[in-house]
Amino acid sequence: MPNTAYILINEAELFLKLSQGDESAFESIYRHYVKRLGPFVDRMIRCPELAEEVVQDIFVQLWVNRHLLSDVRQPAAYLFNMASNKTLDYIRKIANNDKLMQKVAGQSSELIYDTEERINYNESLKLIEEATAVLPNQRRLIYILSRNEGLSHEQIADKLNISKSTVKNQLVKALKSIKSYLQEHSTDLCVAVFIIINFKD
Template sequence: MGENQNISELSLLAGVATGNETAFRSLFDRYRGKIYSYALRLSEDTSLADEVVQDVFLKVWLKRKDLPAVENFNAWLYAIARHRMFDMMKQQAREIQTLEAVQLAAPDTGNNAELSLLEKEHQLLLKDALSQLSPRQQHIYHLSRHHGMKHGEIAHTLNISRHTVKTHLVHALRVIRQHITPYINSIILGSWLLENIF
């Protein structure tokens, strides 16, 4: 049984190496669940686990010509998954630091009409971005930003792990960034000019 499995795998790898998409799909179907479970255990986040699976198999496809030289495909695949998870965790750590250090609220406006307009524009963008979050992400973001609760406090309140809290906040930040990026540079520049020049 194991020998037949190995032969079948070698056949699939040979097919993938030549660019056979059917073989690649079969390989994907065989290993997707294992990589997904591995990523889910580490991240506790289904969307992130899906992202890891996609990234890992994209790497397999891009490296397909190297497959015939791979002696232990299972170990090779998990090494790619571990490396990708390590990169994503480093990215999460950076984004969490940014989320905790940078307040998305506009600067104090006082009675300045221009700054007041910037604040309104910024708040509308933020409101639109927050509306795209899941209810759980909105709740965690609200507890963090508006109640000043630490990750451990949120985790205790919602009966979830600290890592789950961090993951939700990272995703919240990602959604917010994606939404406001097309606009935020002009808002920040305008705010800086008003604060530092006018």
């Protein structure tokens, strides 16, 4: 039926099936999320062509790493977190490529300028990395496992042999610490990007 929303009944169950190599589960997840992730990524990159490439990379990564999905209980949060991390990687690529920067700038001045000043994405990303680096060792590791590797609280708890409540508490503290660091050392846009990346908590 045309123009009918594609609805998933039990996303966690589909992720479990996908982790077992079920191609029909993958197709269902793809059909449900591809049109939701596209606009989300495009709002960050402001370049439809790059946004489409990011989204395709997300689903390629999802299939390649399907064996990690059996414990995912919040598929939507998992996928949007993947989208945030992948988009940040592309922003880094854009910042290091003048041609890509000009292409994106031509499609959205607000991505490149903040109050008429050029945004230095390299510096913003560097500050986020610096803010992460100064976290206490365990807190930093938990944050990286959650945000960079996409592990669930339960997976992190098992990996580090700690409780899920400890994982959650340390993530909350990590987010507050990084946000505070960015507010002190960077622009509002850098803080906004960080909030988008970590919106699920």
